[in-house]
Amino acid sequence: MTRPELAAAERGRRAWAVIVALAGALAGAVALSVTTGPVPVSFREVAEAFRHAFAAEPWPSAAARVVLDLRLPRALLGALVGGALSSSGVAFQALLRNPLADPYILGVSGGAAVGALVAVLLLPAGASLPLPLCAFLGAALAAAGVFVLARRRTGVSRERLILMGVIVGAFLNALIMMMVALSPPGKIPGAIYWLMGDLSLGTLGRVGLLVPYVAAGTGVLFLLSRGMDLLLLGDEAAFQTGLPVERVKTAVYLTASLLAGSVVAVSGLISFVGLIVPHGARVLVGSGHRRLLPAAFLLGGTFLVAADVLARTVSTSGELPVGAVTALCGAPFFLYLLRRDRGKP
Amino acid sequence: MACGLALSLSGTAAAAAGVSARDDRGVEIRLAQPPARIVSLAPNLTEIVFLLGRQDRLVGVTRFCNYPSEASRLPKVGGVVDPDVERIVAARPDLVLCTTDGNPKERIKVLEELGIPCFAASPQDLAAVFRAIETVGALLGVPDRGRREAASLRARAARIAGRADNKPAPRVLFAVSTSPVIAAGKGTFMDELIRTAGGVNAASSYSGRYPRLSVEDLIAAAPDVIFIASMAGVERFPPEVTRWTEVPAFRDGAVVTLDGDLVTRPGPRLVAALEEVSRALAGWRARGAPGRGTAAAGATRRRP
Numbered sequence: 001m002t003r004p005e006l007a008a009a010e011r012g013r014r015a016w017a018v019i020v021a022l023a024g025a026l027a028g029a030v031a032l033s034v035t036t037g038p039v040p041v042s043f044r045e046v047a048e049a050f051r052h053a054f055a056a057e058p059w060p061s062a063a064a065r066v067v068l069d070l071r072l073p074r075a076l077l078g079a080l081v082g083g084a085l086s087s088s089g090v091a092f093q094a095l096l097r098n099p100l101a102d103p104y105i106l107g108v109s110g111g112a113a114v115g116a117l118v119a120v121l122l123l124p125a126g127a128s129l130p131l132p133l134c135a136f137l138g139a140a141l142a143a144a145g146v147f148v149l150a151r152r153r154t155g156v157s158r159e160r161l162i163l164m165g166v167i168v169g170a171f172l173n174a175l176i177m178m179m180v181a182l183s184p185p186g187k188i189p190g191a192i193y194w195l196m197g198d199l200s201l202g203t204l205g206r207v208g209l210l211v212p213y214v215a216a217g218t219g220v221l222f223l224l225s226r227g228m229d230l231l232l233l234g235d236e237a238a239f240q241t242g243l244p245v246e247r248v249k250t251a252v253y254l255t256a257s258l259l260a261g262s263v264v265a266v267s268g269l270i271s272f273v274g275l276i277v278p279h280g281a282r283v284l285v286g287s288g289h290r291r292l293l294p295a296a297f298l299l300g301g302t303f304l305v306a307a308d309v310l311a312r313t314v315s316t317s318g319e320l321p322v323g324a325v326t327a328l329c330g331a332p333f334f335l336y337l338l339r340r341d342r343g344k345p
Numbered sequence: 346m347a348c349g350l351a352l353s354l355s356g357t358a359a360a361a362a363g364v365s366a367r368d369d370r371g372v373e374i375r376l377a378q379p380p381a382r383i384v385s386l387a388p389n390l391t392e393i394v395f396l397l398g399r400q401d402r403l404v405g406v407t408r409f410c411n412y413p414s415e416a417s418r419l420p421k422v423g424g425v426v427d428p429d430v431e432r433i434v435a436a437r438p439d440l441v442l443c444t445t446d447g448n449p450k451e452r453i454k455v456l457e458e459l460g461i462p463c464f465a466a467s468p469q470d471l472a473a474v475f476r477a478i479e480t481v482g483a484l485l486g487v488p489d490r491g492r493r494e495a496a497s498l499r500a501r502a503a504r505i506a507g508r509a510d511n512k513p514a515p516r517v518l519f520a521v522s523t524s525p526v527i528a529a530g531k532g533t534f535m536d537e538l539i540r541t542a543g544g545v546n547a548a549s550s551y552s553g554r555y556p557r558l559s560v561e562d563l564i565a566a567a568p569d570v571i572f573i574a575s576m577a578g579v580e581r582f583p584p585e586v587t588r589w590t591e592v593p594a595f596r597d598g599a600v601v602t603l604d605g606d607l608v609t610r611p612g613p614r615l616v617a618a619l620e621e622v623s624r625a626l627a628g629w630r631a632r633g634a635p636g637r638g639t640a641a642a643g644a645t646r647r648r649p
Contacts, residue, residue: 037561037565038559038561038562038564038565039561039564039565062564062591065591066561066564066591070560070561070564070589071561184576189522189525189527190522190524190525193525193557198525200525200559200560201585203585312559312561315552316550316551316552316553317530317551317552317553317556317557318527318528318551318553318556318557318558318559318562319525319557319558319559319562320557
C-alpha cells in the first residue's frame with residue numbers, strides 16, 4: 001500500500017473506534033436515564049426490575065414499573081429521536097451543500113406543527129393518538145409540497161428547494177400563529193409544549209411503532225452514503241462520476257424528510273440536535289458518510305438522552321422543555337468541540 | 346402582598362355624600378358622589394359589582410366577563426391584557442375598576458391622564474378578596490351591602506376551615522392543564538383553597554407557581570385527590586397518564602373537574618370553589634382515607 005492509502009486506513013480504524021466509543025456513551029446515557037428521576041429507586045431495584053422484565057407477570061413493584069414502563073421507553077425514545085434527527089440533518093446538509101441545513105429547513109417542522117395543532121385544537125379532547133398521526137401527515141404533506149414546487153423538468157436545484165422551503169415554511173408559520181391566536185386559552189399549553197419538543201409521550205407501544213420507521217430511514221440513508229459523498233462535490237462533478245444525481249437527490253430528500261417527520265410526530269419539534277450534532281460528528285470521524293451517519297446517530301441519541309435527564313431532574317419547578325435544554329446545554333459544548341477543530345477544514 | 350385596602354371615610358349611602366377609598370397601588374380615589382357609570386376591566390371585579398347589586402351602573406366590561414350571565418350582555422371594552430382605551434373613554438365612565446396584575450399600567454395611566462378615576466384591586470388571597478368587596482362597596486356608595494356580603498363569605502369560609510380540624514389531610518393536586526400536566530403550586534389561590542379545606546398541596550415542594558409535572562413527578566407527588574381546573578370545557582387526563590394507578594387519585598377514581606373560572610378569579614365565587622374542594626375531601630375521608638398507608642412514595646419522595 002502507498003503511504004496515503006495507509007494513512008486513510010489508519011483514519012478509518014480510528015473512526016470506527018470512535019463509533020464504538022459513541023455506542024458505549026449511548027448505552028451509558030440510557031443507563032443514567034433509567035436510574036434517575038423523582039421517584040426514588042435504588043440500583044438494586046433497577047436490576048431487579050430488569051430481571052423481571054422478561055417474566056410474563058404483572059409488575060413486581062411500583063419501582064419496577066417506573067423503571068421499565070416509564071423511564072426506559074422515554075430513554076429509548078430519546079435515543080431514537082436524537083439519532084434520527086441527527087441522521088436526517090447529515091442528509092440535508094449533504095443534499096443542500098449547506099452547513100446551516102437541518103431537518104426542519106424545508107417545511108417538515110411547519111407541516112408537523114400545523115398537523116399537531118389541528119389535532120390539539122380541532123379534534124375532541126382525550127383523543128391522544130391522532131396527534132402523532134396528524135403531525136406525521138402534516139410533515140409528509142409539507143415535504144412533498146416543497147418538493148413538487150421546487151421541481152422542474154431538468155430536476156431539482158438546491159436554490160429552488162431552499163427558496164420553496166422558506167416560502168412554504170413562512171406560510172405554515174402564519175397558519176400556526178393564526179391557530180394559536182384564535183384558539184381558546186385553555187388549549188394553548190398542550191400545543192406550545194409540543195412545539196418546544198416533548199419526550200413525555202414515550203410509551204413502549206410508541207417506541208415500538210417508531211423503530212421500523214427509524215430503522216428503514218437510517219438504513220436507506222446509509223445505502224445512499226456514497227451518493228451523498230459525491231453530492232458534496234456539486235451536481236456537475238457528481239454527474240461526471242456516473243452518479244444518477246437527480247434520483248439520488250430525490251431519494252435523500254424524501255428519506256430524510258420522512259425520517260424527521262416520523263420522529264417529530266412523537267416528540268414534537270426538538271431543536272438544535274439535527275443542526276449541530278452532524279457538525280460534532282464530522283469533527284470526530286470526518287465527513288465520509290459511511291462513518292458520519294452512524295457516528296451522528298449515536299452522538300445525537302446520546303446527546304438527547306442526556307439532555308432529557310437534565311430536563312427531567314434539574315429544576316425544582318417541574319419538568320423543563322427538552323427542546324430548550326438541548327440548545328441551552330448543547331450550544332456551549334458544541335462551540336467548544338468546533339472551535340477546538342479550527343485548524344482542520 | 347397587596348392587603349392594604351384601607352378604606353377611609355364613607356358614611357351613609359346618601360346621594361350627595363362623597364366617597365373615597367385607597368386602592369392596592371396606595372392611590373386615594375375620591376369621588377364627589379358614588380359612580381353612576383362604571384367600567385370594569387377584570388371578570389372578578391365585574392362579579393364583585395354584581396354581588397354589590399350595582400350592575401345597573403356598569404357601562405363596560407371585558408370580553409371575559411361571563412358571570413353572572415347578564416354580564417356577557419354588557420358592552421365590551423376589550424380584554425384584560427388588551428383593554429381598548431378609546432372604547433373605555435367613549436363609554437364616559439366616572440370610575441374604572443382595574444387590576445395591577447393583568448391590565449397594562451400604561452393604558453391605565455392614559456385613562457387617568459384623561460381625568461377618569463381608576464381604582465386598582467388585586468387581591469392575592471381569600472382575606473384580601475373579602476376586604477376588596479368591602480372597599481369597592483364603600484366606593485360604590487353601598488358600604489353596608491359590602492360589609493354584609495363580605496361577612497357572609499367570611500363565615501362560609503370559616504365553616505369550611507372548621508370542618509377540616511383534626512381530620513386526616515389528603516394530598517391534593519390542582520391541575521390547571523392536563524396535557525402536559527401543569528399543577529398549581531405555592532402562591533396560587535388553588536393552594537390556599539387546598540390548605541383551607543384541610544388538604545396538603547401535593548405540588549408544594551416545587552418552587553414555581555405553576556410547575557409542569559412529568560408522569561414520574563406525578564407518581565412521586567402521590568396525590569390522593571386531583572382537581573382539574575378546566576379552562577376550556579370538560580378536560581380529561583390522557584390515557585397514558587391515567588393508566589398509572591400507582592397514583593392514588595387515579596386508582597380510586599378521585600379526579601374532580603371544576604370550572605376553571607371559579608378558582609383562578611379572585612372574586613366571590615372562590616368560596617363556592619372552596620366548598621366544592623371541601624366536599625371532595627370529605628368524600629375521600631368518608632372512603633376511609635384510602636391513600637394512607639399505601640402512598641409511601643409520597644412520604645419518602647425527594648426532589649433533586
